[in-house]
Amino acid sequence: MTATTLDGRRTAAAIRAELTERVAALAERGAAPGLGTVLVGDDPGSRAYVAGKHRDCAQVGIASIRRELPADATQAEVEAVVDELNADPACTGYIVQLPLPRGLDANAVLERMDPAKDADGLHPANLGRLVLGVESPLPCTPRGIVELLRRYDVPLAGARVCVIGRGVTVGRPIGLLLTRRSENATVTLCHTGTKGLSWHVREADVVVAAAGSPGLITPQMVRPGAAVLDVGITRTEGGLLGDVHPDVAEVAGWLAPMPGGVGPMTRAMLLANVVEAAEAAEAAESAGAAEAARTRATEAPPGPDHPAPTPPAHLSGDPR
């Protein structure tokens, strides 16, 4: 058996085409989405990832706002950039590229962001909303995984999903998405302390490998026909390595490879979050404008343009 490729590049391109139309519609109503990125330090991976982000933005017509700080930036300097983007009306959404260099408090930075501009869905208020089932921007990688599985009709209802990795961007939030009633999967969250990892993986209909451990998932561990998504990226001299051994393609029913699987979907979902935030802001603004117009109409003092309405006879107090 050779797995069907869950082609993230092709799927992300289709999503970008859909978003391009929505950005054009926003522009017609005078609302231009703008994505900000905050990059601290010079990690080559982070740099490449942020550059990709700006290329994607240019392609769909989203303005991009780039902020870079040196690796020795202070907490106050990073927070000043956050304050600036919170206040900038041209920036409708932004991300702070993680991980931050040692010594910086990422949680304090995330907490300081305007949750309405959180394009990553990683602000504590938005993660809380995800737990509560309240609408919120969703973390990009988990959202990209769900979208990829959906577009390839991989069955999720009642499916056993094994997630390997407990990071904040993937492993922790993905269980919250997959166990919603709309997806209805059952999720086991495994990590480096899990006993009998092979057994857990072998039970699964869907495997999400996000541990950052090259070749961790071998063909013998995978249930024939299962969907396997490689989310791990390890940078080596020889290139990028995923968490899934290449021979898994002979056993799996579906495979999201690295590269070309979940990574491009993550980027597409970031764009989706930015467009959705701009649509929500535009809707709130036009609702606010309509409300203000109504308030003016009902509260304007009587004058030559607005004569006081004549009360109906039974309320006028006039005995005639």
Ligand SMILES: Nc1nc(=O)c2c([nH]1)NC[C@@H]1CN(c3ccc(C(=O)N[C@@H](CCC(=O)O)C(=O)O)cc3)C=[N+]21
């Ligand atoms: N605030 C924040 N939000 C993130 O979403 C976030 C982050 N920080 N820090 C780092 C991780 C990693 N990440 C990737 C996204 C896309 C690819 C991607 O497009 N990968 C391509 C190729 C990768 C390459 O060639 O370098 C692929 O898999 O085909 C990779 C990695 C987002 N992250």
